[in-house]
Every structure is written in structure tokens, then in C-alpha cells.
Amino acid sequence: VSRHPLRVGLVGVGLMGGDHAERLAQRTAGVTLVAVADPDVGRATALADRLDAVVHDDPLSLIASPDVDAVVIASPGFVHEEQVAACLQHRKPTLCEKPLTMDDDSSLRLVEAEARLGRRLVTVGFMRRFDPEYVAVKEALVSGVYGRLLLLHHVHRNRAVPNAEFHSEMIVRDSLVHEVDASRFLFGQEVVEVTVLAPAPTSHAGPGVLDPQVAILRMAGGGLVTTEVFVNSRVGYEVRFEAVAECGSLTAGLASSGVLATRATPEGGVWGGLVPEDYRSRFARAYDLEVQAWADAARAGHAVGPSAWDGYAATAVSTAGMESLRSGGNAVAVTLPERPRLYPEDH
Ligand SMILES: NC(=O)c1ccc[n+]([C@@H]2O[C@H](COP(=O)([O-])OP(=O)(O)OC[C@H]3O[C@@H](n4cnc5c(N)ncnc54)[C@H](O)[C@@H]3O)[C@@H](O)[C@H]2O)c1
Numbered sequence: 001v002s003r004h005p006l007r008v009g010l011v012g013v014g015l016m017g018g019d020h021a022e023r024l025a026q027r028t029a030g031v032t033l034v035a036v037a038d039p040d041v042g043r044a045t046a047l048a049d050r051l052d053a054v055v056h057d058d059p060l061s062l063i064a065s066p067d068v069d070a071v072v073i074a075s076p077g078f079v080h081e082e083q084v085a086a087c088l089q090h091r092k093p094t095l096c097e098k099p100l101t102m103d104d105d106s107s108l109r110l111v112e113a114e115a116r117l118g119r120r121l122v123t124v125g126f127m128r129r130f131d132p133e134y135v136a137v138k139e140a141l142v143s144g145v146y147g148r149l150l151l152l153h154h155v156h157r158n159r160a161v162p163n164a165e166f167h168s169e170m171i172v173r174d175s176l177v178h179e180v181d182a183s184r185f186l187f188g189q190e191v192v193e194v195t196v197l198a199p200a201p202t203s204h205a206g207p208g209v210l211d212p213q214v215a216i217l218r219m220a221g222g223g224l225v226t227t228e229v230f231v232n233s234r235v236g237y238e239v240r241f242e243a244v245a246e247c248g249s250l251t252a253g254l255a256s257s258g259v260l261a262t263r264a265t266p267e268g269g270v271w272g273g274l275v276p277e278d279y280r281s282r283f284a285r286a287y288d289l290e291v292q293a294w295a296d297a298a299r300a301g302h303a304v305g306p307s308a309w310d311g312y313a314a315t316a317v318s319t320a321g322m323e324s325l326r327s328g329g330n331a332v333a334v335t336l337p338e339r340p341r342l343y344p345e346d347h
Contacts, residue, residue: 001030001296001299001300002299002300005030005031005032006030006031006032006069006070006295006298006299007032007034007067007068007069007070008024008031008032008033008034008068008069008070008071008072008295009034009035009036009037009056009062009063009065009068009070009071009072010024010033010035010036010037010053010071010072010074011036011037011038011059011062011063011071011072011073011074011075011083012037012038012059012073012074012075012076012097013036013038013040013043013044013047013074014038014040014043014074015162015280016074016097016280017036017038017072017074017075018047019280019287020072020074020287020291021033021036021047021051022051023287023288023291024072024291025051025052025053027288028288028291028292028295029292029295030295030296030299031291031295033051033053034053034054034067034068035048035053035054035055035056035062035065035067035068036048036051036053036054036055036056036062037055037056037057037058037059037061037062038059038075039057041055041057054067059075059079059083060082060083060086063083063086063087063090063092064086064090068092069092069093069298070092070093070094070095070295070298071083071087071092071093071094071095072094072095072291073087073094073095073096073097074097075097077097077098077099077101077102077173078102080096080097080099080100080101080102081101081106081107081109081110083096084096084100084101084110084122084308085109085110085113087121087122088110088113088114088117088121088122091117091119091121092121093121093122093123093294093297093298093303094121094122094123095123095125095290095291095294096122096123096124096125096311097124097125098124098125098126098177098178098181098311098314099173099174099177099311099314099315099318100122100124100308100311100312100314100315101311101315102173102315103315103319104312104315104316104319107308107311107312107315107316108312108337110122110308110311110312111308111309111311111312111340111343112340114308114342115340115341115342115343118342119342120302120303120307120308120342120343121303122303122307122308122311123294123297123303123304123305123306123307124181124305124306124307124308124310124311124314125290125306126178126181126182126185126305126306126310126311126314127283127286127287127290128178128181128182128185128283128286129181129182129185129290129305129306130286130287130289130290130293130305131283131285131286131289132285132286132289133252133253134182134185134186134252134286136252137186137243137250137252138185138186140250141186141243141245141250145247145248146243146245146246146247146248146249146250147245147246147247147248148245148246149186149187149223149243149244149245150223150224150244150245150246151223151224151225151226151243151244152182152183152186152187152223152224152225152226152241152242152243152244153225153226153227153241153242153244154179154182154183154225154226154227154228154239154240154241155227155228155230155238155239155240155241156175156176156178156179156227156228156229156230156238156239157228157229157230157231157233157235157236157237157238157239158175158230158231158232158233158237158278159232159233159234159235159236159237159277159278160204160231160232160234161206161231161232164206166206166209166231167206167208167209168198168208168209168210168211168213168325169322169325169326171209171210171211171213171229171231172196172213172215172229172318172321172322172325173318173321173322175229175231176196176213176215176227176229176318176321177314177315177317177318178239179215179217179225179227179229179241180217180313180314180317180318180321181306181310181314182241183217183219183225183227184310184313184314185306186243187219187221187223187225189219189220189221189223190219190220190313190334190336191217191218191219191220191225191313191317191334192218192219192220192333192334192335193217193218193320193331193332193333193334194215194216194217194218194317194320194321194324194331194332194334195215195216195324195329195330195331195332196213196214196215196216196321196322196324196325196329197213197214197215197216197329198210198211198212198213198214198325198329199212199214202230202232204232204234205231205232210325211229211230211231211232212228212229212230212231212233213228213229213230213325214226214227214228214229215227215229215321216331217317218331235275236274236275236276236277236278237275237276237277237278237279237281237282238253238255238275238276239253239279239282239283240252240253240254240255241253255273255275259273259274260272260273261273261274290305293305307342307343308343309339309340309342309343310343312336313336316334316336317334320332320333320334
């Protein structure tokens with residue numbers, strides 16, 4: 001492990017990038033946040049001044065900078081290909097927020113570029129693989145005590161979506177993609193078929209938006225996954241799942257811990273816990289563990305967590321899921337090319 005702190009540059013300082021900036025500057029050991037880049041220069045400058053980093057107008061100049069050892073990418077998905085490719089070109093470890101890219105071809109190009117280098121440099125920000133409950137379920141399944149995994153049932157709800165342009169297909173590409181990765185992780189298998197169905201939508205969705213949706217994934221070993229994704233639930237951020245195996249089941253993410261509150265309402269007193277506002281509080285611990293593990297690995301010269309292959313596979317399933325949704329609920333097969341040797345089978 002290098003004796004020097006890892007000098008990290010951050011590309012994109014919106015909601016997720018702003019959250020990562022605080023984490024990198026204040027809660028990650030062995031790291032210095034040295035630079036930020038965002039076309040919103042005012043936002044970047046305000047953040048950089050507060051956290052004592054320099055601002056680059058151009059994200060590619062940040063990535064190329066000799067003062068930056070490793071890069072966290074939290075820009076919108078449509079610019080990830082160019083930025084991850086630049087990190088590969090400069091041999092810089094990168095933690096790229098999901099989705100790796102917006103379509104299969106561009107994700108596969110990154111996989112091929114990294115495989116040509118023969119060295120893993122890319123980690124994709126599927127932070128649930130670092131969430132202590134997801135990890136505990138994975139370990140319990142691997143232990144064999146529960147027998148073979150048969151089914152997963154996921155629930156993924158947001159209080160509301162950030163903007164009116166959040167259309168039906170984005171629910172698949174931006175939200176469901178987390179369950180796609182979590183299912184590949186928990187089963188240790190690829191998804192071979194996806195079906196996305198939609199009931200009559202909630203009146204709280206935008207015009208023409210199909211919300212909620214139910215996705216059914218068929219895994220390579222014959223297991224099934226159901227996922228409800230509901231992005232205008234009005235309540236808060238709720239993410240939980242149940243894994244059903246041959247000799248028992250495991251449930252994670254229940255709102256059973258935390259603060260129990262009582263509150264006066266016009267209808268009388270109510271009791272219960274609070275639902276997290278959004279992913280930043282619900283998965284705060286997972287993001288902290290993700291970024292720390294990524295930084296530790298980068299300093300030691302290797303990579304951890306979801307790989308470019310995992311990012312590509314998730315994108316391929318999302319693409320098929322969007323096709324299924326458009327078709328009104330046909331099952332769509334997912335076929336992946338041969339997996340390069342750089343990415344070991346047991347993700
Ligand atoms: N892992 C998670 O749970 C999670 C949660 C939310 C968002 N995300 C991902 O994080 C990324 C950012 O999402 P967000 O919600 O923060 O979006 P956002 O719109 O809040 O922020 C995006 C930022 O990127 C900047 N930007 C635009 N073009 C850029 C470019 N070419 N280079 C650098 N910066 C650029 C914008 O000015 C903005 O500041 C997306 O890939 C999203 O899917 C992941």
C-alpha cells in the first residue's frame with residue numbers, strides 16, 4: 001500500500017457527487033480530495049473552496065492531471081463512456097456511478113478496453129454490494145446453510161422523482177438496474193430473461209408514465225426474481241428484499257430498526273419509525289464502505305467491487321427490460337458475449 005494519501009479527483013458535483021465529496025473529504029481514510037470538475041462552474045467552485053480542492057473546467061483535464069491519482073465519476077450516465085475511457089487511457093483507478101453507460105455497445109467497449117489493458121481499474125457504483133445487510137445475506141447463502149437460492153423478491157420505492165422528464169424507461173434504467181445488479185450478486189449468476197409489466201399507474205406519476213412497474217428476471221440457473229419499482233410512492237425511500245432458499249428465507253432492509261417515534265396528529269396519536277428520505281441516508285453506510293474499499297484497493301494497486309463486466313451485464317439487462325416494457329410485457333432474452341478472463345466467474 002502506498003504511504004501517500006490517494007489524490008482523488010471528482011467529476012460531477014450534483015446530488016450524488018456532492019454527497020461523495022463530503023465522504024471523500026471527511027470520512028475516507030488515506031484519501032485527499034484534490035480536484036473537482038463540473039460544467040456548473042459556480043457549483044464546483046463553491047464546493048472546492050469549502051473542501052480545499054482545485055476546479056477544472058474540463059473533466060478530461062482533471063482525469064489527465066498528474067496531480068490526480070484516481071477518479072470518482074458522478075456525472076450523468078451519457079458522459080460516462082468518454083470519462084471512463086479517459087481514466088483507462090491514463091491508467092487511473094475509477095469509481096464510476098451507475099449506470100456504467102447508457103447502452104450495451106458503449107459498456108462493452110469499456111469492458112474490451114479494460115480487458116486489453118489486462119488490469120482492472122473500473123469499479124461501478126452498485127453500492128448495495130457493500131451494504132452490511134446485503135453482504136450478510138450473500139454470506140449466509142454462500143455458507144450453504146439455507147440450501148440453494150430459489151427466489152428473490154425486491155421492493156424499491158422512492159417518494160417522488162427529481163424531475164418531470166423521469167419517464168417510464170428511466171424507471172428500468174436508473175432504478176431497476178440496482179436490483180439487476182443485486183440479483184446477479186446474490187445468485188452469483190447472469191440474468192437470461194427479463195419481463196417488465198405495469199399495472200394501471202398511480203395518479204401521482206407524470207402524464208403517460210408507467211409507475212409502478214413489476215420486473216421478473218429469470219436467472220441462468222433457473223431461479224426467479226420479482227421486483228416492484230415504484231418511484232412516486234409519496235412515502236419515502238424504501239428498499240428491502242426477501243431471499244427464498246430451499247431450507248429457509250432471509251429478509252433484509254425491513255424498517256424494523258432505528259428510532260421509534262410517537263406523534264400527535266389531528267386524528268390522534270400515531271406511533272412508528274421514520275422512512276428514509278432518499279438513498280443518501282438509506283445507504284449512507286454502504287456508500288462509505290464502498291468508497292473506502294475502492295480507495296484502499298486503489299492505493300494497493302488492485303480493484304474491488306462490481307466490475308466493468310458487472311456494469312455491462314446490468315446495462316444489457318436494462319436494455320432488454322426497456323424493450324419488454326415497450327412491448328407491453330413480452331419476455332425478452334438477454335444474451336451476453338463470452339466473459340473476458342479478467343473478470344472471474346464468481347462476482
Ligand atoms: N448509486 C446510487 O445510488 C445513485 C444515486 C443517485 C444517482 N446516481 C448516479 O450518479 C450520477 C449523477 O446523478 P445525480 O443524481 O447526482 O445527478 P445530478 O443531475 O444531481 O448531478 C449531475 C452533475 O453532473 C454535472 N455534469 C453534467 N455534465 C457533466 C460532464 N460532462 N462532466 C462532469 N459533470 C457533468 C452536472 O452539472 C451536475 O452537477 C448518475 O450516473 C446517477 O445514475 C447513483
